[in-house]
Amino acid sequence: MAYIEIKNVCKSYLIQGNTAERLEVLKNLNLSIEKEEFVSIFGPNGCGKTTLLNLIAGLLPPDKGEITIGGAPPGKIKTSFIFQNFEETLLPWRTCLDNIAFPLEVNGMSRKEARKKAMAYLDKIGAELPLNQFPYQLSGGQKQLLAIYRALIFQPELFLLDEPFNALDYDMRTLMEGKLLSIWETNRITTLFVSHEIDEAIYLSDRVIVLSSRPAQVVADIRIGLGRPRTLEMLRTKEFSEIRNRVLSAFREGYKK
C-alpha cells in the first residue's frame, strides 16, 4: 500500500441560495502517493485542487471514499500546509525568528528553547532572512521563504503547498523554486504541490498529476524522469519539452467546455 491512499473520494459543496443542487468538486478520485515523493497537482482553475489538499490535510472530511496516510486517517500525522493566501498566516506581532519558532512553541517547547532550535535550523539550511524584523518589513519573496521555513521547522511528515509562488514575479519565482528544491532535496519530505504553472510543476516534481475540470478526476499521472538535483538547464532539454507536451495534451484532454 502506498503512503497516501485516496480511494473513490467524492466531495461536493452546497451552492449558496440553492438547496437542491450541490457543486460536485471531486468525483471518485483515486490517487496514491509514495513516501518521500514530490508530487505536483496540475489542472484547470477551480477544478478542486485546493479541496483535494484540504481533504489530505484533514481540514475537510470527504463525502464518500477513504483517505489514509501511513494507514491512518488524515490529520493524525504532522502536516505543514502553505495556504494560497499564506501572507495572512504570518504573525505580524512576532519577528521572523519568533514566527519560525511558533510551531515548536505550540508543540511543547519554551519560547527560549524554540528560538534556539530555530536559530540552529536556519543556520543549518543557510537561511538568509532578517530575523529580527517583522513580516510586514519583508519583500514578497522573503515572506514566502519565511512561510516555508516555518512550515518545515517542526519536521513534518507531509508538506502541502497551494500555489505558493503565485504572487511573485518571474525572477523571484525561479529563485524560490530553486530554494524549495534545495531544501526538499536535503530532507525529502513527502510533498504535494498544487500549481497551475506547467514548467514549475515539471521542474520540481517526481510526478505530475493532471486533473480534469470539475468534477475533478485524474487524467494522467506522469512520471518525471529528470535526474536530481534539478538544474535550470534541464528546462531547455528535449526530454523536458517531451514531458511538457505530454502534460499539455493530458491537460487539454481533461479540460471540458
Add this chain to the structure above:
Amino acid sequence: MKNKFLPLIGVVIFLIVWYIISLTHIIKPAFLDPPHRVFKALLRILSTEQIWSDIFATLYRTVLGFSLSVLIGTPVGMLIGYSSTARNTFESLVDFLRSIPATALLPLFIICLGIGDAGKIALVVFASTLIITIYTMLGVKNCSKTRQLFAKTVGASQMDIFRKIVFFEALPSTFAGLRTSISLALVLGIVAEMIMMGGKAGLGGRIYLARYGSDYTEMYALIVICGLIGYGLNKGFQALGNKFIHWVGK
C-alpha cells in the same frame, strides 16, 4: 504640507477668535474672560496646593474606574468574541446596556453607593467596561480564520490558538477600545463630581463650585486643566499603541 508648527497655528487662531469675541462683547464680559486673564488665573490656581489634591482626586477616580473596567471588559469581550454561544447569549444585552446613557443611571448609583468615591467610580466603570467589552469582542470576532487554521495544522491547541494568536490579533481593536474608554472615563468622572458632591471636590466639583460662586475666570481655567489632562491621557495611550501595536496598517 506637513509642518510641526501647524498644530500650534491652530491653537493661536483659536485664541485670537476667543480674544476677538471677548472684545466685541457678543457674550457678556462677566461670562467670558479674554484668554490672557484665564491664563493668569490658570497659573494662580496651579500654584495652590488645593488644585493638586483635586487633580489627584479626579485622576484617582478616572484611572481606578478605568483599570477596573479593563479587568472586567477585556476577558468578557474575549469570551463573547470567541464563543459564538456566548456571543448569541450576551451580544444584544451588551448592546442594550451600552445604549443607556450612563448618566441616566446617576440616581441609581447615588442610592446604592452614595455620593462618595464608590458612586463616582461605579459610573465610570459601568460605561468604560461596556466600551472595552465591545471593542475587544469585535477584535476577537474579526480574527482571520486562515491564521487559526494554520495554527491548527501545525498542532496548536485551542488554548495556544487563543493565547498566541487571537489575543494578539484582537489587540489593535482592544487598544482602540481602551483609548476611547479612558477619555470617556474622564468625562464621566468629572460629571459624577459635579453631581455627587461627597468626598474631595475634584476638578468637576471645583468647576461646579466656581460657577456657583460666579468666578467664571476660575471656571475657564479649570476647564483648560481638564482639557489638558484629557489630551495627555489620549496622547499617552496613542504613544503606547504605536509602540506595542506596531503592525497595524502595515
